[in-house]
Amino acid sequence: MLPPTDQLTFDIAIIGLGPVGATLANILGQYELSTIILERDPATYHLPRAVAFDDEVMRIFQSIELANEINAIVEVGAGAHFVDKNGKVLVNWARPQEVGPNGWFLNYRFHQPELEGILRKGLSRFSSVKTLLHREVCSLIEYEDGVDVEYKDLKTGKLDNIRAGFVIGCDGANSFTRNRIGRGFQDLGFHEPWLVVDVILKKHMPDLGPQSVHHCNPNRSATYVFLAGNRRRWEFRLKPEDDPIDISRPENVWSMLNQWIGPDDATLERAIVYTFHSSIAEQWLRGRLLIAGDAAHQTPPFMGQGMCSGIRDVFNLGWKLDRVFKGHASEDLLETYEIERKPHVKAFIDLTVKMGQLINTTASSLVSGTVSTAADEPQKLTQLRPTLGVGLSACRTEWTGQLFPQPRLQSGELLDDLVGRRSAILMRHEFLQQLPRQIIIKMEKLDIIAINDPATGIQEWFNNKGINAVLIRPDRYILGGARTVEEVDTLIKAF
Template sequence: METGGTVPPPERNPDMEHESIPSLDQDTDLIVVGLGPVGLLTTILAAQKGHRVVAIERWPTPYALPRAVTFDHEIARILNAVGIDAENDPTIDYYDKLYYLYNGEMEPLNVIDWASKASDGWRNRYWFDQPGLEKRLRVLASSLPNVTMLEGYEVTGLDQDADSVSVTFQPTDFRGEGTRIADNATTYSVQGKLLVGSDGANSFVRRSLGLTMTDLEFNYDWVVVDLIEHEEHDYDPPYYQVCKPERPLTVVPGGPGRRRWEFMVLPGESAEEFEKPERIWELLEEFDVRPDNAELIRHKVWRFQARHLDDWRLGRVAIAGDAAHLMPPFAGEGMCAGLRDVMSLSWRLDLILSGRSDVDLLDSYGAERGPHARWFIDFSVGLGEVICVSDPEEAKQRDETLKAALAEQLKTGPVQPYDAKLGPGVWDENSPGGGFPTWQGAVVHNGVVGRFDQVVTRGWALLTKHDAGQVSPEARGLVERMGGIAVTVGPPGSGAGVLDVDGVYERWFAELEVEHILTRPDFHTAATARRGEDIDALVRGIAEKVLSQDHLSRSSLAYT
């Protein structure tokens, strides 16, 4: 459901001239290399915090074709943080339907709940048009006065010392399906305090730093087909996987007005066989999709792979997105992992750039994201090992095993999407719910009703039940010094600072059996406790991991 690699180049924007590059003889705060969804979101979040950003992309104009087509509830919440509402956006669709894995006889092998909403109030699954979504992010990034967007420039050198990182870059031209350094190209440079490498699977930044990736040696070729239908077809369910040994395949939406198919390239077949449109239409015949009722947008063979970065940070440089991890698309989590990287990284970048944290705070970024991303990689590989079976006898044994397991599973309902836990880092491992995504509900705060993220905060938040013992002034001060707030939460009429309209927070406190919850800006739980004195100690412990010694000392002096 997601792909990676090169795509046919878009047309050059005639209004874009390399000579229009602004002067870069001054320092900047953050350099972002690579402007897919991951780099664009990194740019936006840093700039919205007031930091100066230089964002560099080697493609002169944006990709015109989709790679990813789906995201989950966590990503809907992340996108909403920058004003993109997955419930009401013309580039995004959703279906309240279950997701099925079938065998060759169309008997269910597994059923996954993509029909429900998650505990954060967003649907478990959305479908989108990636070029349309990226356009929104690009326009937003370009509108910010402290952002310099340099599209059509390739980074050719990287250097750093204890205090800064600098890059050299040159203008590019199209060459075939890629880009090249333009003839007689001028070399430019810029220096920043930090750099994020989000420049894709073949990342120059990662290679420049000598960072290595572990290859899980999962390699299967699939032909990915994107099209627009001119006749309505009834897909029920709207998304499913067929695990037939004759040719495993995937049928999913591709965003509003679009569909995607993925067909496995079988042993003995070559990628070249699928370059001709006639071969693609043959594969689509069983779905009554033909040249007279549909338009091929793209068909291309991709190699589905599984890799992950061993070290996510070196000095003042951090790696994110496909530059840090690759996974097969069977769980629809590749782009999701990249945008989670951004959220985990962005609050750290803000604290470092604002002088409240030391640069070594970046160590916990990789420590947390590495195991989390690897969980989704392993899960995706596991699905792939189930799906990519072309031997009939092996497929028969698989079907018997999975049908028996499904019969037991359905006694309690379909499989629920899993929220993975962060690796060790800036959260308390002994806290109930620690390291997992936070819940979210509708609340009233300061006379405004809406989702918590919109009307209360998207930063650090110390939530205390309205009838619980209060936290200490020092704990409140430490949360504020990290850029957060401390609030009480209770039902309407309780007098709490945040009114829990639908009882979501009451249920969350009850499930964890706590009265205090410390949440992070990346929508994960940092710590929880029953008693005020316990949360005081936990907040202190988290602050010691986050704040520089100087800022930690200032906070302590304020309450002595």
């Protein structure tokens, strides 16, 4: 069925302009896909929600050419300690204060309204992207070749509609898009109400530094979080007898904060009870409807991975949509989105839930994947780097689904700045000489760049793995590896 002749049509409609939707819109803008964004709120929410992101997410911001602007508003995050009620450190989650393998620091702290402002301003670079604020989506009607999207202008009450090839719901935990897909959530076992308190310091307080502290106290769990600048956050687990309204009153909030801070030290910016959930939507895609971010999964905040996971979702999805619309792949490629991303995000949620259980008790053995040097020393928690679920792969698959690091090249340039939005074959320095001209021509036709840079970071990676080449996708994950020229040809054909 064709849309009416007066109906605007777009390749993609994005529902929701939070950090996940805005990042996706920037990605699609780079690919010059016609995109419309429908956002219910009239402006950016003025209070912080997410407060941290990691090096992989900064790498994604680099790919949409906004890393410099974002780097100017963030502070490098320190690690976290899990302490018992007597202050003894149970777990040490160190964050080295040096650039990591992704070319960025491991953790950043930020003020979400500032981040969203940069992402939204970035959309002005693209004539192919249209943003409509204060619009509420009312219906999604699917056809074989597209989706009719009806929406209401919440200022005037007027109804209007557009046609889109695909609709991506980045519309949060109460997602209209997910409800339209019609499947529920897989419950991962953590649902707890917590009081979230944000303050703005009036003066320098050196004891409230960048190190997060999780107070593991069965009586009343609490977490201190550095938010960057002069903002700080505390989170307190509610007891069954607590009244959410009463506990949020300023006098009760200051009473809970008094061991760290008082009204003379800071201004209370917000105190509100949120229920932290752990769950994953059972279905992320149906026909021409897809979901990402909180619409697809909900994560407690203890690892700072909620927003990060959503931004990884859309970086996985964006290049696949481009290949479909440019005719380089069938729509079947989109089926790999859910099967790759779901196990990856579940690994983060599972560890976050264990961290939440640890905060609520004093049993440090609850946290897996840690290293303990001695029985009386704290456990050490390291950065989690899960692989993608079993999706796209070719040739030697031992490293398939792993994120390839981002070293600096011999020129001083970061790897991703050279690769851009393309795929790349990275290889040992001398291996390029073995590739016949016809393979090089195939790569050029498919816009796959060949990189044999002698930079130590690349060559050491190949020396450690014992192979000669890998193909990395536009999202920087490895498709497969190769030892021979014939295997390189197989990698290229697979992509």
